[in-house]
Amino acid sequence: MSESVKTTKKFRIRNMSLLVTALLFIGLFTAGSVAYDRFLSLSTFCNLLNDGSYMMIASIGITFVLLTGGIDISISSTIAFTCVFSAFLLRSGVPAGVVIPLVLLIGLLFGALMGFMIHSYQLQPFIVTLAGQFFMRGLCAVISTESIPITDDFYKKMALNKIVFAGAKIYYYVFIAAAVLIGAMFVLKFTRFGRTVYAVGGNELSASLMGLPVRRTKVAVYAISSFCAALAGVVFSFYTLAGYSLQNVGLEMDAISSAVIGGTLLTGGVGTVIGTTVGVMIQGVIQTIVTYQNLNTWWTKVFSAALLCLFIVIQRILAGRSEKIKDGKLEKAA
Amino acid sequence: MEKIRKLSKYQGFWPVVVLLAILLINGIISGGAFFEIKIVDAHLYGRLIDILRNGSKLMLLATGMTFVLATGGTDISVGSVMAISGAIACSIVDGRILPGAGQNVQAAILLALLGGMLCGAWNGFLVSKIKIQPIVATMILMVAGRGIAQLITDGKIVTVNSDSYYFINGYILGLPFPLFIVLFVVALVLLFTKRTAFGLFLESTGCNPVASHFAGINVNSVKWMVYTFCGVTAAVAGLIESAGIKGADCNNAGLFMELDAILAVAIGGTSLSGGRFSVPASLAGALIIQSITTSVYAMGVAPEITAVVKAVIVICICLFQSAEFKDKMRKRFSGHKQERTAKPA
Numbered sequence: 001m002s003e004s005v006k007t008t009k010k011f012r013i014r015n016m017s018l019l020v021t022a023l024l025f026i027g028l029f030t031a032g033s034v035a036y037d038r039f040l041s042l043s044t045f046c047n048l049l050n051d052g053s054y055m056m057i058a059s060i061g062i063t064f065v066l067l068t069g070g071i072d073i074s075i076s077s078t079i080a081f082t083c084v085f086s087a088f089l090l091r092s093g094v095p096a097g098v099v100i101p102l103v104l105l106i107g108l109l110f111g112a113l114m115g116f117m118i119h120s121y122q123l124q125p126f127i128v129t130l131a132g133q134f135f136m137r138g139l140c141a142v143i144s145t146e147s148i149p150i151t152d153d154f155y156k157k158m159a160l161n162k163i164v165f166a167g168a169k170i171y172y173y174v175f176i177a178a179a180v181l182i183g184a185m186f187v188l189k190f191t192r193f194g195r196t197v198y199a200v201g202g203n204e205l206s207a208s209l210m211g212l213p214v215r216r217t218k219v220a221v222y223a224i225s226s227f228c229a230a231l232a233g234v235v236f237s238f239y240t241l242a243g244y245s246l247q248n249v250g251l252e253m254d255a256i257s258s259a260v261i262g263g264t265l266l267t268g269g270v271g272t273v274i275g276t277t278v279g280v281m282i283q284g285v286i287q288t289i290v291t292y293q294n295l296n297t298w299w300t301k302v303f304s305a306a307l308l309c310l311f312i313v314i315q316r317i318l319a320g321r322s323e324k325i326k327d328g329k330l331e332k333a334a
Numbered sequence: 335m336e337k338i339r340k341l342s343k344y345q346g347f348w349p350v351v352v353l354l355a356i357l358l359i360n361g362i363i364s365g366g367a368f369f370e371i372k373i374v375d376a377h378l379y380g381r382l383i384d385i386l387r388n389g390s391k392l393m394l395l396a397t398g399m400t401f402v403l404a405t406g407g408t409d410i411s412v413g414s415v416m417a418i419s420g421a422i423a424c425s426i427v428d429g430r431i432l433p434g435a436g437q438n439v440q441a442a443i444l445l446a447l448l449g450g451m452l453c454g455a456w457n458g459f460l461v462s463k464i465k466i467q468p469i470v471a472t473m474i475l476m477v478a479g480r481g482i483a484q485l486i487t488d489g490k491i492v493t494v495n496s497d498s499y500y501f502i503n504g505y506i507l508g509l510p511f512p513l514f515i516v517l518f519v520v521a522l523v524l525l526f527t528k529r530t531a532f533g534l535f536l537e538s539t540g541c542n543p544v545a546s547h548f549a550g551i552n553v554n555s556v557k558w559m560v561y562t563f564c565g566v567t568a569a570v571a572g573l574i575e576s577a578g579i580k581g582a583d584c585n586n587a588g589l590f591m592e593l594d595a596i597l598a599v600a601i602g603g604t605s606l607s608g609g610r611f612s613v614p615a616s617l618a619g620a621l622i623i624q625s626i627t628t629s630v631y632a633m634g635v636a637p638e639i640t641a642v643v644k645a646v647i648v649i650c651i652c653l654f655q656s657a658e659f660k661d662k663m664r665k666r667f668s669g670h671k672q673e674r675t676a677k678p679a
Contacts, residue, residue, distance in 0.1 A: 071469065117649070121656040124606050126408065126469060127648060130593055135645035141638025245638065249589075253477055266470050298484035305478030312466055312474070 017263025017315065018275045024261075024307075025278050028285045036292045042168040048284040049170065053177035054079070054235040056280045059255040060184045061228020063276045064221040066259050067188075068201045069268025070125040072222060074114065075229035076251035077136035078107055080244070082233025084140045087148035087243030096154040100234055107230025108223050110136070115222030119215050129222075133252075140245035147244040150237060158238040173235045180228065184273040197221060201268025257308040258283055265315060282307070345603045345610065349618035352601075356622060357382075360629045368632065377505045381628060389624030390512035391416075391571040391588075395595035396602070396616040397516075397523055398567030401560040403599050406540045406608025407461060407468035409561060412568040412595055414479020415453045416588030419446040419569035420576030421483040424492040427499050431486065439498045447569045453479070454565015458558035476592070483584035493581035502577035512574045516617075519567065523613055536560070540608025597644065598623055601651055 033040035058075050065072045082103045089099045114132050118125050150156075162169045188194035196217045199207040208214040237243060256266075262279030264271025283304055290300045341347050360368040360381070371380035395412050402409045425431045426442035453475055460471035504511050527533030538546040539556045547553050571591070576582045596606075601619035604611040623644070630640045653659045 117653075121653060121659040121662075123652045123656055127596070127600060127606060127652055130596070131645040131648040131652075133645075134593070134641040134648070138639055138641030138643075138645060141636060142642065145636065145638060253473060256473065257477060260470070266467055296484060296489045298481040298489065301481035302478050302485070305474050305481065308477065309474045312470060313464060316464055316466055 016318070017311075018272060018278075020311075020314070021262050021275050021278045021282070025282050025285065028282060028289065032285060032289045032292065035289075039288075039292060042166050044288065046168040046170050048281050048288070049174045049177070052280050052284045053171075053174045054232040054239060055251070055255065055258070055283075056177045056277050057180050057228050057235060058232035058251065059258045059276045059280050060180055060273045061225040061232070062252070062255045063259045063262075063264055063271060063273050064184070064188075064197060064228075065125075065225045066256065066264050066266060067197050067268060067271050068218060068221050069204070069266075070118065070218070070221065071256070071266075072111075072114075072129045072225045073126065073252045074129040074132035074136060075225060075232075075255060076248045077133045077140070078110065078226050078229035079233040079236055079251065080140050080247040081136040082107065082230045083237045083240070083243035083247055084143050084148065084245055085243070086234065086237055087150050088143050090150055090152045090155070091148055096152050103234060104227060104230050107233075108227040111226025111229075112219055112223040114226070115219035118222065119218045137245070143245070144243075145245055147242050150241045150243065155238055155241060159241050171238075173238050176231070176235055180231065181273060181277055188273060193217065193220065198269055201270075203269075254283065254304070257304060260315075261307055261311050263311075263315075266312075344615075345612040346615035346618055349602050349615050349622060353618050353622050353625065356625050356629065360625070360632065364632065368629075373508065376508055378508045381632060383510065385621060385625050385628050386513050387510040388628070389621050390510070390516050391574050391591070392594055392598055392620040392624055393516045393617050394519060394567045394571045394574075395591060396598040396620040397519060397613055398560075398564035399595040399599050400602070400604055400611050400613050400616040401536060402468070402564045403596070403604050403606055404536050404540045404608060404611035405557050405560055406543070407557065407561070408596065408606075409454075409457060409472045409564045410469060410592045410596075411453065411457060411472040411475035411479055412564065412571075413588035413591040414476050414483070415450050415565055415568035416572030416575055416591060417480050417483040417582075417584045418453060418486070419450045419572030420582040420587045421486040421492070421584055422446040422449045423499070423573055424494050424576050424582035425486055427494045427496050428492050430488070430492060437496070439496055442499070443502075443573060446573055447566060450565045450567075450569020450572065451562055452565070454562040454568070455558070457565065458561030461561060462554040462557040480584055483582070483587075487582055487584055489584075491581055491583045494576075495580075500577055500580060502573055504577075515570060515574070519570070520613060520617065527613070532556075537609055537611065540605075540611070594623055595620075597648055600648065600655075603655070605655070 029040075029045075032044075058079065062072055062075055085106070086099045086103050089102070090096065110132065114128050117123055118128050158172055162171045164170075188197065196207065196212045196214075199210070199212055200214055200217050204214060236247070240247075258279035259271065259276045260266060260279070261282055262272070262275030262277070264276060283300075286303045286307075287297075287300045290297060290303070357368070368381045371378055371382060373379070399409060399412065422431075423442040423446035426445060427437055427439055429437045432441075432445075457468075457472050457475060460466045460474070461468050464471075502511060502515075506514060527536065535546070535551050535556050538549070538551055539553050543553045568588075572588060575587050579587075598619035599616045600606055601622055602612060602615035602617070603619075604616060626643055626647070627637070627640050630643065631637060
């Protein structure tokens with residue numbers, strides 16, 4: 001009985017946060033359209049997708065980790081490393097067909113290693129991924145502290161090829177982000193692994209007592225997060241056609257706040273990747289509005305932080321209320 | 335031997351040993367030049383003084399962070415708070431904001447400290463009253479903080495031209511002034527934690543907040559206090575930083591310092607999940623980090639490689655703190671002698 005109460009309540013929290021997120025996006029977009037000429041157009045929307053695609057991939061990856069109640073602050077460095085390393089390899093004449101799988105594999109293994117340390121030795125995810133962040137950022141600098149341009153034909157093709165309809169452009173790499181989103185939604189919703197991720201985040205001890213493979217799942221989510229970061233790095237190198245060791249400093253905090261704005265609970269167990277994607281787009285809209293208003297770009301950070309704060313407090317209140325309801329029910333049952 | 339065994343029980347023992355080892359290795363590699371201390375213009379100069387001088391910011395942050403970590407929390411906003419405090423102080427000294435204060439350095443310092451205190455109190459409020467996870471709660475200010483600092487300085491790098499402000503990073507009696515600030519703060523803190531019950535409350539809160547609450551400790555106000563204090567130490571560090579570069583650079587002031595501060599405390603052996611803590615051990619941790627940085631510079635290697643070295647050190651230290659790792663290693667190396675590990679400690 002109380003179990004079903006809990007599930008419906010969690011379900012409602014999840015849907016409500018998603019609804020609030022979606023409404024917020026629509027609200028911000030409408031506000032922008034009302035305030036500025038030429039804001040309301042398909043190309044503004046498509047630019048959100050174009051500029052946000054690498055961010056979406058990275059945020060979707062980190063959502064897996066957040067769902068298990070962990071945290072991964074190494075992704076920005078992994079992105080930078082991927083960019084620098086692939087630019088370096090391409091410059092030394094390695095073909096793109098080898099470089100891309102290689103960097104993705106490095107990302108996957110690096111994440112798996114961090115996940116292994118976190119679970120096997122019961123280390124704090126924050127510290128391990130912090131070390132990962134230092135390590136990757138340091139490796140970037142070891143390879144090169146200068147920006148390396150990418151002149152490979154495949155990369156150029158990916159950077160410039162786009163679909164144009166109704167005056168709006170969608171670059172090819174947006175489809176990579178879309179594929180990641182659909183893949184992640186499918187995995188979380190319909191596979192045994194995806195359900196285990198939620199179960200581990202809900203209560204790790206219960207999950208392990210139920211016989212779910214907690215260890216494998218926890219290692220896998222960190223591997224997925226780093227893999228997505230590496231993929232985001234590949235997309236980012238399409239986007240900028242260069243590798244620079246100080247790229248995207250602090251991106252992990254933006255990714256985490258996107259996930260939170262998208263309704264992911266940082267305590268684990270609740271959240272959706274579609275919410276995270278909308279969260280990324282909300283930050284994109286804020287940035288666009290700040291640009292249109294001709295404000296200092298730092299207002300973007302202030303607004304994002306204010307939104308983040310608002311959402312965390314709302315979540316906290318909702319979670320507090322559901323706990324109270326649960327306690328009430330339990331008292332009645334007793 | 336007996337004495338060493340006794341000493342090694344202190345939390346600060348291993349960090350100090352590591353620190354001395356790093357310094358010694360440096361001394362051997364440089365052929366003694368590392369330990370040279372010269373007197374120029376009645377100031378002491380040398381690598382060791384450099385480490386103390388540049389490490390003072392980190393030592394201050396580590397002091398505040400030790401308390402936060404001792405309650406089982408984390409504060410990842412200290413870097414941003416440093417930027418805010420530097421921005422406030424420099425803008426007032428420059429006369430950019432609050433022209434009424436007449437570019438008064440004392441007023442600038444006081445207001446900057448007040449700013450840091452407010453930031454810390456905000457973090458404390460979110461953690462203790464709204465009960466948000468510390469990482470998330472302080473992340474808000476981490477993201478917003480640099481933005482706020484930029485808004486204070488109007489997005490510019492404010493430079494100051496005031497000898498009395500530069501003094502914060504100057505010299506007294508031949509020694510760098512920041513060192514005296516650190517000594518003062520640490521003395522105050524040690525007095526407060528060792529001579530009052532507060533230190534005990536702190537450890538108790540970190541070990542088990544629920545039990546502490548039932549034991550009559552006001553857990554919320556303890557948490558609120560440590561975050562506020564952490565904000566103040568960050569503000570002082572921000573003042574030293576801005577006096578050092580003679581201006582406020584909101585983009586780079588205190589960048590990644592939060593990570594170094596947490597690292598320093600972790601190296602000092604304070605558990606990141608709260609409980610037992612030691613400020614002197616954290617200071618040794620801060621000096622270890624600073625001496626690694628300084629020695630990397632001294633060896634002429636690209637400074638960015640420091641990050642890789644730090645990463646490896648963090649992981650090693652965390653592994654040595656982890657009970658699971660110790661167990662596994664013991665099993666591997668003592669094979670059939672497992673009954674020894676089964677003995678109660």
